[in-house]
Amino acid sequence: MSPQPSPDLKQLKRVANALRQTILKMIAKAGSGHPGGSLSMVELLVGLYWHKLRHDPKRPDWPGRDLFLLSKGHGCPALYAVLAEQGYFPKDELMTLRRYPTKLQGHPERWSVPGIEIASGSLGQGLSMANGIALADRLDGRTRRIFCLLGDGEIQEGQVWEAAMTAHHHHLDHVCAIVDANQLQQNGPVNIIQDIEPLPEKWRAFGWHAIEIDGHDLAQVVKAYDEAETIKGKPQAIIARTVKGKGVSFMELNPAWHGVAPKPDELERALKELQAAV
Amino acid sequence: MANQATRDGFGEGLLELGKTHPNVVALSGDLEDSCRAVAFKKTYPDRFFSVGIAEQDMIGTAAGLAIAGKIPFACSFSQFVTGKTLEQLRMAVCYQQLNVKIIGSHGGLSVGADGATAEALEEFAHMRALPFMTVIVPCDAIEAKKATITCADYPGPVFLRLGRAPIPAITKESDPFQIGKAIVMRSGDRAGTFIAGEEVPRAAERAADDVTVVACGVMVSHALQAAEQLAKEGVGARVINCHTIKPLDRETLLAAAKETGAIVTAEEHTVLGGLGGAVAELLAQTHPVPMRFVGVQDRFGTSGDPAELLKAFHLMPEDIVRAVKDVLRSKPNSLSSSSRH
Numbered sequence: 010m011s012p013q014p015s016p017d018l019k020q021l022k023r024v025a026n027a028l029r030q031t032i033l034k035m036i037a038k039a040g041s042g043h044p045g046g047s048l049s050m051v052e053l054l055v056g057l058y059w060h061k062l063r064h065d066p067k068r069p070d071w072p073g074r075d076l077f078l079l080s081k082g083h084g085c086p087a088l089y090a091v092l093a094e095q096g097y098f099p100k101d102e103l104m105t106l107r108r109y110p111t112k113l114q115g116h117p118e119r120w121s122v123p124g125i126e127i128a129s130g131s132l133g134q135g136l137s138m139a140n141g142i143a144l145a146d147r148l149d150g151r152t153r154r155i156f157c158l159l160g161d162g163e164i165q166e167g168q169v170w171e172a173a174m175t176a177h178h179h180h181l182d183h184v185c186a187i188v189d190a191n192q193l194q195q196n197g198p199v200n201i202i203q204d205i206e207p208l209p210e211k212w213r214a215f216g217w218h219a220i221e222i223d224g225h226d227l228a229q230v231v232k233a234y235d236e237a238e239t240i241k242g243k244p245q246a247i248i249a250r251t252v253k254g255k256g257v258s259f260m261e262l263n264p265a266w267h268g269v270a271p272k273p274d275e276l277e278r279a280l281k282e283l284q285a286a287v
Numbered sequence: 288m289a290n291q292a293t294r295d296g297f298g299e300g301l302l303e304l305g306k307t308h309p310n311v312v313a314l315s316g317d318l319e320d321s322c323r324a325v326a327f328k329k330t331y332p333d334r335f336f337s338v339g340i341a342e343q344d345m346i347g348t349a350a351g352l353a354i355a356g357k358i359p360f361a362c363s364f365s366q367f368v369t370g371k372t373l374e375q376l377r378m379a380v381c382y383q384q385l386n387v388k389i390i391g392s393h394g395g396l397s398v399g400a401d402g403a404t405a406e407a408l409e410e411f412a413h414m415r416a417l418p419f420m421t422v423i424v425p426c427d428a429i430e431a432k433k434a435t436i437t438c439a440d441y442p443g444p445v446f447l448r449l450g451r452a453p454i455p456a457i458t459k460e461s462d463p464f465q466i467g468k469a470i471v472m473r474s475g476d477r478a479g480t481f482i483a484g485e486e487v488p489r490a491a492e493r494a495a496d497d498v499t500v501v502a503c504g505v506m507v508s509h510a511l512q513a514a515e516q517l518a519k520e521g522v523g524a525r526v527i528n529c530h531t532i533k534p535l536d537r538e539t540l541l542a543a544a545k546e547t548g549a550i551v552t553a554e555e556h557t558v559l560g561g562l563g564g565a566v567a568e569l570l571a572q573t574h575p576v577p578m579r580f581v582g583v584q585d586r587f588g589t590s591g592d593p594a595e596l597l598k599a600f601h602l603m604p605e606d607i608v609r610a611v612k613d614v615l616r617s618k619p620n621s622l623s624s625s626s627r628h
Contacts (some may be wrong), residue, residue, distance in 0.1 A: 141351020171344030
């Protein structure tokens with residue numbers, strides 16, 4: 010329940026590897042979904058759920074819990090896998106992803122399963138909700154932290170920058186944005202579709218404390234979450250440099266794997282690669 | 288009593304909620320003065336959030352406040368708070384079934400001189416198509432205040448459409464107001480009696496009505512004036528104040544269709560998909576009767592004095608009278624063949 014002071018990084022690495030396998034099996038079974046952006050965010054979730062987040066899977070509605078809001082909704086297979094692994098809901102539900110009548114919608118539905126705090130899928134909206142929660146918490150004297158995970162393509166949405174201004178204006182230091190900068194969006198590299206760099210400078214210019222890390226290095230991920238928590242008076246943005254499709258050689262940095270499910274032989278190859286990497 | 292805008296009624300209601308409902312908060316995108324939320328802002332500064340001229344973020348922030356247990360009132364011009372934000376209202380508010388109240392001031396032509404870009408004329412259609420959204424259009428400031436106070440305890444998303452221009456008071460403080468319950472404002476002219484404000488007219492009066500005018504917002508006032516004129520000409524017009532467009536009061540409307548056999552709807556909104564559309568959808572499936580639709584004819588607004596624009600856009604009492612006479616010609620056993628005319 011309370012964050013572990015020094016996480017066992019080797020163990021977390023094994024957890025991340027197992028989650029990647031689960032994610033691919035889920036998407037393959039569903040026959041559709043977004044493997045690339047799910048695989049890129051795995052360590053970011055592991056660092057949160059196994060280290061930083063004050064939460065209790067047995068009491069998902071515990072009012073004192075820290076909140077995780079997934080704004081890049083298409084990455085939800087990764088979140089579902091994490092929540093099931095943590096015991097929020099039975100793991101056998103994972104294989105119902107995207108198939109009627111499932112609780113695991115193709116993009117998250119609020120509280121369809123315990124631990125899904127917001128709906129997402131229409132990009133750009135999560136950070137505004139994080140701010141609203143933080144404003145209410147301040148009125149009510151709650152001190153929980155609110156984490157919001159965004160995609161790098163997603164922050165092309167103007168609402169994200171409206172929200173960035175709001176968080177700064179209201180000094181919402183309980184809000185921590187995590188940008189999964191996996192370099193690709195649906196139709197190609199982010200810098201070709203519409204360049205969003207320089208990311209840390211942009212967030213700093215909007216009044217945020219920016220931390221740039223390798224988003225697959227669990228030591229850096231954990232350290233960034235710890236550092237962010239110490240910042241007072243301003244919101245924090247963790248710019249996580251990641252690889253879309255991370256962990257599966259033929260998916261890595263290949264835009265074709267944005268929104269396509271692996272076929273049975275591709276799944277087999279991917280799982281073999283991941284198993285060999287443990 | 289002096290004319291008062293529905294936005295003023297909202298402002299009074301919000302201030303009162305500040306006192307009675309500690310969980311009520313308000314947001315605005317730099318239009319709190321126009322929306323009459325300034326009194327609340329001054330009295331409860333901690334519970335008012337300025338989010339800049341950024342309506343999409345305002346709705347998302349309101350959703351977050353609601354997630355954390357607040358009852359946020361998000362205020363802007365009706366066009367901007369429903370138009371720019373349709374996607375946010377759809378996913379963050381309605382799909383999540385959150386307790387967010389959307390306050391659209393300056394709706395319809397009443398914004399007047401500002402012209403087409405600020406004149407919301409399509410938002411009933413947009414808002415009522417959203418699952419879980421409730422749509423309320425008060426007919427005067429008194430009703431607007433009641434609607435504001437009532438909607439705080441009505442769980443889920445509510446859109447309240449308000450006007451800028453002062454309009455006559457046609458309801459009383461003591462009149463009942465219930466979301467989803469239309470009010471019969473006038474009935475029984477031809478039975479030699481006149482009743483106002485009663486929810487269910489007496490049988491004899493009901494039977495004597497020739498036609499029903501279903502209206503919302505400022506058009507309720509115009510419908511009452513039209514009924515006055517029609518009464519002089521021997522036509523009994525029932526007037527229904529349909530302040531809640533969604534959920535529609537099926538019972539009252541269905542009774543009106545059955546008892547009067549002809550319906551005219553009147554709204555300060557496009558004739559596409561608003562009050563008229565909602566009533567037609569109901570009656571087409573239950574009790575089809577001839578209908579006419581008084582509203583804006585699939586066009587944008589324009590600059591001008593609000594009163595002048597209501598004339599130019601054919602939203603006046605005489606336009607309702609004309610529509611009534613027209614629909615009566617389509618009514619089976621039409622009045623044109625009756626001895627009364």
